[in-house]
Amino acid sequence: MSQAAQQSKKNSRxxxxxxxxxxxxxxxxxxxxxxxxxxxxxxxxxxxIKPYGYALWExxxxxxxxxxxxxxxxxxYFPLLIPLSYIAxxxxxxxxxxxxxxxxxxxxxxxxxxxxxxxxxxxxxxxPMIIRPTSETIIGxxxxxxxxxxxxxxxxxxxxxxxxxxxxxPRIFLxxxxxxxxxxxxxxxxxxxxxxxxxxxxxxxxxxxxxxxxIPVYAGVKTPEERFPGAVETxxxxxxxxxxxxxxxxxxxxxGQTFSKSADxxxxxxxxxxxxxxxxxxxxxxxxxxxxxMVHADDDGMIxxxxxxxxxxxxxxxxxxxxxxxxxxxxCDDLQKRLRDKGVSxxxxxxxxxxxxxxxxxxxxxxxxxxxxxxREIAEGQVTWTRRDLGRDGKKKASVDEFVxxxxxxxxxxxxxxxxxxxxxxxxxxxxxxxxxxxxxxxxADKKGGCKIDYVLVKDSPxxxxxxxxxxxxxxxxxxxxxxxxxxxxxxx
Amino acid sequence: MSQAAQQSKKNSRxxxxxxxxxxxxxxxxxxxxxxxxxxxxxxxxxxxIKPYGYALWExxxxxxxxxxxxxxxxxxYFPLLIPLSYIAxxxxxxxxxxxxxxxxxxxxxxxxxxxxxxxxxxxxxxxPMIIRPTSETIIGxxxxxxxxxxxxxxxxxxxxxxxxxxxxxPRIFLxxxxxxxxxxxxxxxxxxxxxxxxxxxxxxxxxxxxxxxxIPVYAGVKTPEERFPGAVETxxxxxxxxxxxxxxxxxxxxxGQTFSKSADxxxxxxxxxxxxxxxxxxxxxxxxxxxxxMVHADDDGMIxxxxxxxxxxxxxxxxxxxxxxxxxxxxCDDLQKRLRDKGVSxxxxxxxxxxxxxxxxxxxxxxxxxxxxxxREIAEGQVTWTRRDLGRDGKKKASVDEFVxxxxxxxxxxxxxxxxxxxxxxxxxxxxxxxxxxxxxxxxADKKGGCKIDYVLVKDSPxxxxxxxxxxxxxxxxxxxxxxxxxxxxxxx
Numbered sequence: 007m008s009q010a011a012q013q014s015k016k017n018s019r020x021x022x023x024x025x026x027x028x029x030x031x032x033x034x035x036x037x038x039x040x041x042x043x044x045x046x047x048x049x050x051x052x053x054x055i056k057p058y059g060y061a062l063w064e065x066x067x068x069x070x071x072x073x074x075x076x077x078x079x080x081x082x083y084f085p086l087l088i089p090l091s092y093i094a095x096x097x098x099x100x101x102x103x104x105x106x107x108x109x110x111x112x113x114x115x116x117x118x119x120x121x122x123x124x125x126x127x128x129x130x131x132x133x134p135m136i137i138r139p140t141s142e143t144i145i146g147x148x149x150x151x152x153x154x155x156x157x158x159x160x161x162x163x164x165x166x167x168x169x170x171x172x173x174x175x176p177r178i179f180l181x182x183x184x185x186x187x188x189x190x191x192x193x194x195x196x197x198x199x200x201x202x203x204x205x206x207x208x209x210x211x212x213x214x215x216x217x218x219x220x221i222p223v224y225a226g227v228k229t230p231e232e233r234f235p236g237a238v239e240t241x242x243x244x245x246x247x248x249x250x251x252x253x254x255x256x257x258x259x260x261x262g263q264t265f266s267k268s269a270d271x272x273x274x275x276x277x278x279x280x281x282x283x284x285x286x287x288x289x290x291x292x293x294x295x296x297x298x299x300m301v302h303a304d305d306d307g308m309i310x311x312x313x314x315x316x317x318x319x320x321x322x323x324x325x326x327x328x329x330x331x332x333x334x335x336x337x338c339d340d341l342q343k344r345l346r347d348k349g350v351s352x353x354x355x356x357x358x359x360x361x362x363x364x365x366x367x368x369x370x371x372x373x374x375x376x377x378x379x380x381x382r383e384i385a386e387g388q389v390t391w392t393r394r395d396l397g398r399d400g401k402k403k404a405s406v407d408e409f410v411x412x413x414x415x416x417x418x419x420x421x422x423x424x425x426x427x428x429x430x431x432x433x434x435x436x437x438x439x440x441x442x443x444x445x446x447x448x449x450x451a452d453k454k455g456g457c458k459i460d461y462v463l464v465k466d467s468p469x470x471x472x473x474x475x476x477x478x479x480x481x482x483x484x485x486x487x488x489x490x491x492x493x494x495x496x497x498x499x
Numbered sequence: 500m501s502q503a504a505q506q507s508k509k510n511s512r513x514x515x516x517x518x519x520x521x522x523x524x525x526x527x528x529x530x531x532x533x534x535x536x537x538x539x540x541x542x543x544x545x546x547x548i549k550p551y552g553y554a555l556w557e558x559x560x561x562x563x564x565x566x567x568x569x570x571x572x573x574x575x576y577f578p579l580l581i582p583l584s585y586i587a588x589x590x591x592x593x594x595x596x597x598x599x600x601x602x603x604x605x606x607x608x609x610x611x612x613x614x615x616x617x618x619x620x621x622x623x624x625x626x627p628m629i630i631r632p633t634s635e636t637i638i639g640x641x642x643x644x645x646x647x648x649x650x651x652x653x654x655x656x657x658x659x660x661x662x663x664x665x666x667x668x669p670r671i672f673l674x675x676x677x678x679x680x681x682x683x684x685x686x687x688x689x690x691x692x693x694x695x696x697x698x699x700x701x702x703x704x705x706x707x708x709x710x711x712x713x714i715p716v717y718a719g720v721k722t723p724e725e726r727f728p729g730a731v732e733t734x735x736x737x738x739x740x741x742x743x744x745x746x747x748x749x750x751x752x753x754x755g756q757t758f759s760k761s762a763d764x765x766x767x768x769x770x771x772x773x774x775x776x777x778x779x780x781x782x783x784x785x786x787x788x789x790x791x792x793m794v795h796a797d798d799d800g801m802i803x804x805x806x807x808x809x810x811x812x813x814x815x816x817x818x819x820x821x822x823x824x825x826x827x828x829x830x831c832d833d834l835q836k837r838l839r840d841k842g843v844s845x846x847x848x849x850x851x852x853x854x855x856x857x858x859x860x861x862x863x864x865x866x867x868x869x870x871x872x873x874x875r876e877i878a879e880g881q882v883t884w885t886r887r888d889l890g891r892d893g894k895k896k897a898s899v900d901e902f903v904x905x906x907x908x909x910x911x912x913x914x915x916x917x918x919x920x921x922x923x924x925x926x927x928x929x930x931x932x933x934x935x936x937x938x939x940x941x942x943x944a945d946k947k948g949g950c951k952i953d954y955v956l957v958k959d960s961p962x963x964x965x966x967x968x969x970x971x972x973x974x975x976x977x978x979x980x981x982x983x984x985x986x987x988x989x990x991x992x
Contacts, residue, residue: 047637048585049578049628054641057573057656064574080550081557085542086579086630086661086677087601092541093608094616105608108580108628109618112602113665115586115629123587125602125627134618135542135601136608137579137630144540148547157850163550168579168661172606184579357650 020305021370030249035178037299040370041308044178044295051176051183055292058371061316062295063186067166069218069314070188070290073210079162079190084144086168087135092143095268106172108137108183137170142287145191146269153283155274156195160203164190179296180253180499187291193271193283197262200284201239204260207288208241211256219294220311220421221245221301222429223255224436226483227490229461234287238262244482244494246435247300250454252482252498255297258288296499301428302395308372309395311424312417319345319352319413320368324361324380337384341377344410350417369394374420375413395420436494442469445495449477456482456496464493513798514863523742528671530792533863534801537671537788544669544676548785551864554809555788556679560659562807563681563707563783570703572655572683577637579661580628585636588761599665601630601676630663635780638684639762646776648767649688653696657683672789673746673992680784686764686776690755693777694732697753700781701734704749712787713804713914714738714794715922716748717929719976720983722954727780731755737975737987739928740793743947745975745991748790751781789992794921795888801865802888804917805910812838812845812906813861817854817873830877834870837903843910862887867913868906886913929987935962938988942970949975949989957986 022040026033038044043059046052055063071081087110114129138144145163153161170184190207194200208225215221228240234257243255263282265271271283302309312318321341323334338354345352353373355364361378368376377391389409392401393416404412435455439445442464445457461484464470473479474495482494515533519526531537536552539545548556564574580603607622631637638656646654659681666676683700687693701718708714721733727750736748756775758764764776795802805811814834816827831847838845846866848857854871861869870884881896886909897905928948932938935957938950954977957963966972967988975987 047578048640049580049582049637052578052580054578055576057575060575061573063576080554082550082553083548083556083679085540085545085547086663087542087545089542090608090616097616105616105619106606107608108603109605109608109622110601110630111604111618112627113599115583115598115600115602123583123590123598125604126598129602134605137603144542147541170579186576 021307021366022305025305026248034300037303037307038178041372046178051173053178053182058316059295062314063292065314065316066294070214073214074164074190077210079164081165082163083165084141084148086138088138088144090134090136093136096143107139108170108172110135110137139169139171141165141189142265146265146271149193150269150271153193153271153273156276159193159195159273159283160199162192164188180293185292187289190288192286195273195275195283197284200286201260204239204241204258204286208243208258211243211258211290215243215255216425218311218313219298220425220428221297222425222432224483224485224494226485228483229481229493232481234259236261236264242483245297245301246432246455248431250435252456252496253297255294256290259286261285261287302424303372307370310372310374312374312421315374317351317353318374318417319350320373320376321352321354322361322364322368322376322378323354323356324378325358326381330381333384334379334381338379341406345413348410348414350413374417377409393420395424442467442473446473449479456494458492458494461491461493464495514800514859515798518798519741527793530796530801531671534865539671544666546671546675551809552788555807556785558807558809559787562711566703566707567657567683572657574658575656576658577634577641579631581631581637583627583629586629589636600632601663601665603628603630632662632664634658634682635758639758639764642686643762643764646686646764646766649769652686652688652766652776653692655685657681673786678785680782683781685779688766688768688776690777693779694753697732697734697751697779701736701751704736704751704783708736708748709918711804711806712791713918713921714790715918715925717976717978717987719978721976722974722986725974727752729754729757735976738790738794739925739948741924743928745949745989746790748787749783752779754778754780795917796865800863803865803867805867805914808867810844810846811867811910812843813866813869814845814847815854815857815861815869815871816847816849817871818851819874823874826877827872827874831872834899838906841903841907843906867910870902888913888917935960935966939966942972949987951985951987954984954986957988
């Protein structure tokens with residue numbers, strides 16, 4: 007630890023060390039640890055998503071799944087393993103195919119001479135298989151079987167599953183060898199419908215990012231160099247983290263006929279002619295959990311966006327005198343029930359921890375609202391409650407009735423406040439510039455955020471490439487809001 | 500096809516060929532195909548779960564997940580890949596460890612001299628990994644890290660995930676190389692709590708089988724030869740399919756300290772002494788979809804148990820005159836909305852298929868209730884509706900109001916009728932016998948079902964083993980209802 011950091015720790019009243027300012031990447035890891043959301047697995051590059059982190063992912067799944075079903079998307083499940091020949095076929099069609107993947111070569115373990123377990127040499131697969139890094143090839147094959155005529159289109163399929171990409175520099179949630187995601191694969195009769203769909207699914211994502219995750223985004227088109235291999239267009243949501251780096255929140259690809267040609271997805275049109283379909287794909291991953299942390303959390307730990315929080319209210323019984331315990335617990339049970347009746351999820355910390363420890367545990371986990379219930383509160387008929395994002399000094403007193411009625415409005419207000427704060431930061435992070443020199447000057451001064459510049463100035467520019475290389479910059483997207491004429495350039499996760 | 504089968508097909512008014520009587524295994528495959536639930540994947544031994552089959556699994560997940568959360572179980576996610584050394588450790592502790600599994604040995608593909616993709620020889624993993632056949636070892640390792648004191652117990656974890664076991668004779672849903680399941684892993688401070696929990700989780704499963712899947716079961720204990728390797732006791736639900744074979748519906752294991760010792764899950768007890776925990780595990784798989792088919796479907800196709808049906812009502816607009824189409828569709832939309840307001844899921848078949856084709860599609864998919872809406876129905880103010888399980892002749896006429904009010908009671912009645920019919924079959928399938936000769940005679944006569952006999956008569960009996968081998972019989976369980984003194988013996992899936 008540096009001397010400055012040691013000094014800071016000494017003076018600190020923050021629950022997380024280091025602070026965001028001191029060391030953002032390390033702060034990120036410590037927030038995850040303090041909130042008990044996930045940890046590194048003993049398997050290289052993989053993570054264990056712990057119950058509190060997984061509950062957040064479940065809420066992402068539940069809400070987003072409802073949104074895609076409203077778009078007439080159907081869920082299905084396709085095999086984990088993909089034969090090598092499928093990948094070879096895709097590799098022929100698609101430049102930039104990623105080759106880092108887990109390869110299955112045997113189907114049995116057996117003991118060797120020394121009695122040690124090993125892959126049984128007699129169980130070598132005739133064709134190696136890879137663990138899906140994405141399922142375009144295998145879903146494309148099914149679509150080719152299932153689609154015969156225009157009546158079978160559109161076909162909109164999605165699966166929630168695990169995928170693997172061998173990562174050399176893993177980081178929990180952001181970049182792991184195995185991660186969880188949804189991958190949507192849609193097929194249409196016309197080019198127009200496919201492009202409209204790819205844009206529509208980006209709108210659905212945007213709705214989800216803004217109205218559930220409380221994350222403001224730049225919605226736009228990827229530049230050709232950042233486009234998904236084989237895609238006609240890649241649409242993306244880019245969000246700025248508190249350290250000023252961008253993070254790609256999700257992508258939606260208009261794949262044109264690239265994959266329908268390699269998978270041979272054909273349909274008889276209304277005139278009786280055989281046509282290749284037009285496809286899209288769209289995905290969002292457990293990486294979004296990392297984004298919520300890096301957008302909302304503070305130096306005291308996680309702040310859960312209220313509409314996705316694993317539970318929205320922490321009820322903290324404060325035990326001092328044992329004789330009061332039954333009455334306090336009965337009071338808490340009743341409160342929990344009243345909140346549930348209002349559609350608010352609440353959890354009671356019934357442990358025998360000290361009141362201040364319960365409070366700090368709740369703060370570090372980022373539970374949106376916490377309420378304290380002790381013998382005094384019951385006697386006075388008043389509870390003390392706090393919104394997590396208003397800091398340790400935002401305590402309020404209220405009667406139980408007032409509190410119960412206040413929670414849902416408080417959660418909504420907190421959602422809007424979190425979004426507004428993130429939006430203000432996001433806006434401030436993007437600087438309009440008019441030359442590549444401006445970009446160089448911005449990053450040379452170690453400023454946080456990104457630059458927005460006319461795309462024609464950086465397109466195919468060797469000068470820009472040199473700057474981008476020097477400062478590890480990437481072209482994030484051409485935001486729709488500028489009509490696709492400007493590009494945002496920044497460091498990114 | 501045999502001559503008898505051909506004759507039968509000629510005379511048949513059934514939608515599925517062959518019938519259950521003619522060829523049960525083939526009927527099973529044809530029901531899955533006709534209902535469009537799943538198909539074999541191009542990957543050996545794996546299946547593709549199609550949208551209609553996956554929607555059934557989603558409903559299994561949703562309802563069962565709520566039930567286990569009510570038991571204070573927390574969901575989490577653990578890595579897909581398990582290092583070989585973990586398996587070796589388990590193999591030391593557990594006899595009968597299954598060695599058929601997918602082995603990952605490389606982490607990259609590359610092109611060879613001929614430009615063909617191959618596992619990159621330079622990417623050999625220092626330690627091979629296997630795709631989880633179950634996660635006892637890796638979850639055990641986490642539990643060992645997470646459990647320190649008695650305060651951390653009980654710890655109840657579950658994950659919904661995919662697993663792989665290399666299957667030599669795959670069969671959709673029943674036995675596939677990759678399948679989906681939930682695996683619960685609980686840890687306790689005492690032997691008593693662990694056994695109580697293993698029995699409790701079996702009760703939860705039983706509730707789910709009876710009250711959602713409408714499947715009657717024999718709940719009991721596995722005999723030592725059928726016990727999960729390493730378990731103290733394996734509890735099981737055994738269900739009889741319509742062909743008289745048994746199917747293990749799920750299992751719940753009291754693992755004693757076997758796994759806590761191999762994974763070193765220790766806690767400090769209240770007296771300050773270090774103790775090994777006591778663990779359980781409990782699982783249910785996509786195999787239950789096969790069970791629902793083999794228990795409920797008939798010679799016209801699938802019959803969905805109403806509480807898990809992907810959708811409960813098929814609204815079938817009958818188009819004759821184009822000018823009526825808008826009015827019919829508006830009527831159907833309104834009807835769908837009214838059903839949804841009652842908590843009933845309904846789907847409208849808006850295709851231009853003929854009315855009889857729509858009806859047969861609905862029958863083959865086993866949608867619990869179907870309702871026909873044509874110009875005449877609208878004019879008369881009466882719809883025609885049918886419960887799937889009452890056959891093609893169970894049509895009723897009702898006003899829209901009457902119909903809307905009748906659906907939920909009809910779904911409940913159908914659930915109870917399906918259960919009652921299956922229970923009557925299940926009861927009739929189990930024959931009380933008093934000697935091994937009786938068992939031999941029963942199966943020699945090719946009777947359907949199983950025999951129940953005093954366990955002491957078959958335990959360690961070479962005579963019984965010979966009969967079991969001759970007729971491919973297994974000991975299904977010692978049902979609780981007989982106090983564990985009798986065993987059910989039958990053929991099984």
